[in-house]
Amino acid sequence: MRTKKKTQLIEGPAGLIEVEVVPAKKQLSQDGSQNLAIISHPHPLYGGTMDNKVVTTLFKAYQELGFNVVRYNFRGVGASEGEHDYAQGELNDLLAVVDWAQQPFPESALHLAGFSFGSYIAFKAAAQLKPKSLLTVAPPVGLYSFEPEVTGQLDKDTQWSLLQGGQDEVVESAQVLNWARALAEKPDIYWREKASHFFHGELIWLRRAVLLAYS
Template identity: 45%
Template sequence: MAAQRQTLSGPAGQLEVVVEQGSDTPPFVAIVCHPHPLFGGTMDNKVVTTLARLARDKGAVVVRFNFRGVGESQGAYSDGIGETEDLLAIHSWLTHQYPQLPLWLSGFSFGSFVAARGAEILKANGMPARELLLVAPPVHHYPFAEIEDTGCPVTVVQGEDDEVVPAEQVFRWAEQTPLAPDLVRFPDCGHFFHGKLVDLKEVAASHLPG
């Protein structure tokens, strides 16, 4: 199915989304969250589209979307709190369209905080994700330590030469958090995974819902 760009109702107004479906009988659904809205992050970021294409090619129904205040999405930046509400609205729509399918939830940079926070809320609501992928999580800037139970396996991918997120802080957090993530370190890799997208795709592929 060709990518369908549409708008959905969100808590702060309309949300701009792209929906792709890889097969007529999708094995799972996927949502990919984009990086920081105030620093040029959109759903068309190359890390986001790489993860979305991976899930689509595995047959999934994939949604990527612009957070409030980005692109055609209405509203304004809300420090990850309102953006989590946006994610939950997307999830509600997706599960209504495709009930009973497991969820693969992922996020890059700022989007990883939204994904992790959303995953904890989904678990508390009795609808846990099947897998959670956090790429370059900005643990130095957002309260990841407050996220303690997502109810699903967590994978963290972090470049060792990240110029935006302090890699050592991510490694330390990954060792200490009760989420007990599978930590994958990428040597010679900066924040935006230049030249490493194929490697990222391979890691992500090994953590899809099975």
């Protein structure tokens, strides 16, 4: 029997933000530390929400890892107030969610994750927040500027994992790969050649890749 998800509304820079929080069943991970993962969803103007199946897969994978997990809707999506603000406002939404989520989990290491547009927002936030880890799924390289003067510089101590499908119909896979390889601080790359942008039929692989990234 499926349980109905429980969301709540928190204060954000453009009004209320809808969030869903699942505390870890065990407050300690395998190495004895606590962890908090916050996941950002795809582009709001193209149907992206925190209920997206890729986001849901990440959400469940982090729970399986024993993390406290938060997903949320950007402004103007679901019950979140406000209007789409072309990445800057959405970055502020994520920063507000992080600030709010860290209050009940003050001892938890911060981990950021995102899919598509959400990975761009997570990447920008990571440059500011210096989380313990960053996980980007199908980052929209070529659609948004990932130049350091725009996104900021990712901290060398942040563990960064990039998950990408080789048959991405939204983002040019080769461009993502070339961009990642050219960086001074390179991510660990998990590549699924037959996967599309939305990982149709490949969600099991996606879940396993997330678990592997933190093994």
